[in-house]
Amino acid sequence: MRLVIARCSVDYAGRLSSHLPLATRLLVLKNDGSILVHSDAGSYKPLNWMNPPCTIVIEEPTADAAEFGVIEVWRVQQKKTDDVLLISIHEIVAELAHDLGDDPGLIKDGVEAHLQELLAEQLHRAAEGLTLIRREYMTAIGPVDILAQHSEGGTVAIELKRRGEIDGVEQLTRYLELLNRDPLLAPVRGIFAAQEIKPQARTLAEDRGITCVVLDYDEMRGLDSGAPRLF
Amino acid sequence: MRLVIARCSVDYAGRLSSHLPLATRLLVLKNDGSILVHSDAGSYKPLNWMNPPCTIVIEEPTADAAEFGVIEVWRVQQKKTDDVLLISIHEIVAELAHDLGDDPGLIKDGVEAHLQELLAEQLHRAAEGLTLIRREYMTAIGPVDILAQHSEGGTVAIELKRRGEIDGVEQLTRYLELLNRDPLLAPVRGIFAAQEIKPQARTLAEDRGITCVVLDYDEMRGLDSGAPRLF
């Protein structure tokens, strides 16, 4: 990895065109050839970047550019597409290089898969009288998150999202249409469960007779783990 | 901005929990207090990070941690939520600090808004015989990208995406249902236009009688640019 702090302007041409006026920025050159252009504020997204695989070629500036103070042009070319990033270096302020080696990678915990697992164990949070048939119940158009038997007859299909938006309701609607053609399952009711449900999604769901349920992840996890976690 | 290359392990607790085992990584400390943890590969997304506003406190390691070789613990605390990032420093390998100053920011060109503008001027690319009624035609459930009059009677609603996927077809379907109830507009045909249309989206669209059109952005921009036209 090579870190360069430089006064530069940047132009990108590819799926869109963009331009960064002259300013002092951090350039991160990773070992796989990729490059990031960061400013001193804003969050983790760079101002500009190039994804691997790509190649960096250092060019002489044109006469015009040299008159504007450009001392080098870095041409970063994507290998698969014709995306290109041109970095016009006016001054290199500081530099630091070091080989980091491979990274063992991130270990995650606590996303939708976990929520699904918890809800399958705590079906009363979706509705009373449910018994699990199975999670990820396969259909021709994809898996239904949770399918359950209702004690008063019929089946319930649950679509689970962390954040419930309109496309989740559309998805559940498609499943319900399909499942209701199966005489072994029909009638199939729908439940749309999420940690947060957007108003538009709720309106559409209820308009179609789908029940909306807001889930409290901490509460569900609390019942599950017994002990509070350190980290 | 402060750049630190360090052997460290990282723990995050917030909307999820995650852990990064001990390895050498780049730590970027921005002026607004935010921090990024990068490895030497992968694209622009950091392995871990904290968004501003947040505060960094340097703590002494616990006795246990010190035995594992931790010399410092950086506690990065989000100010608004209770997200927290703990960086256990084992060794600082290299360091570089520099004040970058404000960034003038990115200038973009060529995203969906521009594509919509171009298509409104070049409706023949969607179908023959169309006259623009208006862009962003408001309905109760949101704006239709382009509404046009057909010379042989009836109306055409165009949904425009950079990448055409299923939810775009669903969106257009909802608009068509609604618009077709308006006797002044009916019959309303749908056109799904995008720079790229996914096979599933195409299948669903055509199944519903919606025409799919793939747009060539460069070609459309070329006609628009002021260069002399052939016809």
Add this chain to the structure above:
DNA sequence: AATTAGATCTCGACT
């Protein structure tokens, strides 16, 4: 401030 739709989305899983 809250909400919504787009993103050079990125990233992982699965076919």
Add this chain to the structure above:
DNA sequence: AGTCGAGGTCTAATT
């Protein structure tokens, strides 16, 4: 290799 769904999504525009 392509597709699909989720994201600590992020981000900008609009209400």
